Amino acid sequence: MTWLETLRTGWDAIRTHRMRSALTTLGILIGIAAVILTVGLGEGAQGQVSAQINALGSNLLIVSPGSSTSGAGVRGGFGSASTLTVGDATALGSKVAAPDIAAVAPITQRSEALTAAANNWTTTVVGTTPNWLSVRARALASGRFLTEADEAQDAAVVVLAPTTATELFGSTDVAGQSVTINNIPFQVIGVLTSAGSDSTSNLDDQAIVPQATASTRLFGGSTRTSVQSIYIEATSGSTLSAADQEATSELDNLHGVSALNQDFTITAQQSLVNTVTSVDRTLTVLLAGIAALSLLVGGIGVMNIMLVSVAERTREIGLRKALGARPATIRNQFLVEASVLGLAGGLFGAVLGIAGAIVVPHLIGNPISISPTATAGAIAVSIAIGLVFGVYPATRAARLAPIDALRSE
């Protein structure tokens, strides 16, 4: 008897018991769909996190003004003082003191109203240096970025992010146009490409001006030499901790502080990302584990139904044996039946899982990525489950003595 004929016989048996087969398949179906969805959810979350890394610039350290200690010995909270200065940024940029730091960009930012012709738009105005572009891993869509000359001359020039340009001018091709910030006319010299958004701000809605221009002409006041934070780009991912140490000791020296009374905090973007990613991964493993358990339950369901099927069809097995079916033929027939049930569950489960991966993100807002490898793997696993859980019932069927089988009612 060929495999094709065995397959046909198994398929006939499944078709004869439609309801029972459908219910058996359901167990596998739910398990496979759950596996595809949870793995997809986990991978989607990890993809989102790594997209955020890229948006923030890789190998990034962020120096924030930290806890300051007042004369009375009262330690203020995070960000209670603005202790970082343009000088700090320049010092950190020195290749001698900090060989593992590739570039440094001080940041001062404030929300301002921008006016171009009849349009008003309030956005975040960022004062920074030419290094910002590489530190934040951004690119220009048109025009040019800030230069050292702009910095030296306190030039009234601005680079707009795409959303800001569109809101003000209705297009992104606006280099050379004029925009008014805080009653000072600025010339638009370039437009950035889109970068999406990170967890806290819209990266496509910003206006970038030279640090010197921002501190002397726009923001003024006490912020003249101080900056809100300093972005440091390490030379590579492996020198990140070395860059961290160099920055720490350099700032300790400049501020005359030690680890006990540091007035700044250095956050490695990567370490945050690693934490988030590993939490995500743990969650994914946990969810996939639960999904795998439901697959196991589905498999036991298949075994259960196959045992019922063998018991119910004892007479049929006896007849087939009397007509010349060998034990191996009977065993294969039931194995095929079980694996077809598994395969059907796997296929329908994959369809349901993929449909879920398309629909669910619209409801909960989390991305779900569909992995072809995981899907193919899940279908293979579903056949394997059918086979594994079919072996015992099939062997029982194959071992039935023909006369006992024929006698049963």
Add this chain to the structure above:
Amino acid sequence: MSAPLIDLVGVRKTYRNGSLSVDALRGITLQIRPGEYTAIMGPSGSGKSTLMHIVGCLDVATSGSYHLAGENVGEMSEVELAQVRNRRVGFVFQQFNLLPSQSAWRNVELPLLYAGVGRDERRRRALAALDRVGLGDRAEHRPGELSGGQQQRVAVARAVVTEPALILADEPTGNLDSTATADVLALLRDLHDGGSTIVLITHEAEVGAQATRRVVVRDGGIVADEATAGVRAP
């Protein structure tokens, strides 16, 4: 005189159930030549079913020897027994034992399927066998759509489709009314006239009277073995 098709010598069968053992057959010696139409008769519990199981290679004897068409069945493995049943024996059961989900010709082709016959030839031979039992026009019907007598004729078609040396009918008329009984017995008679060797197991005297030889079994032994007239069914 030709060599016997069935050659049983001193066959015993003992069923053990824990400490209890029952002798179903107590030394049966019986030869049946090709072309004979033999009725094995006896009341229930006489051992005639056990004898049928051994003759049909569904079970093996505890002791004694059994040769079917010259082959020693007692020394065969389960796989070889399956092969012998497939090639040498055609079964007709009291319960018909048709697969309810399959059409008549699909039921008839089953033994050919296990014999490894190709798809087209299976269909051709199954349809020819159905023609032989007068059901050529019912090939696509399922057993549930056929009368009891028609179902048993499908079962006979299934038994003859492999052209076996031996047709073994176990109470083939036990579930049939008198008209259908006459139909099935006439069919067996035709097969006998065509040269088939038939062993008919029954406890009904008028059914047994169809055969040309009558073997009476009682308490696991043969108590009578005689030639009969082989009267046609009324």
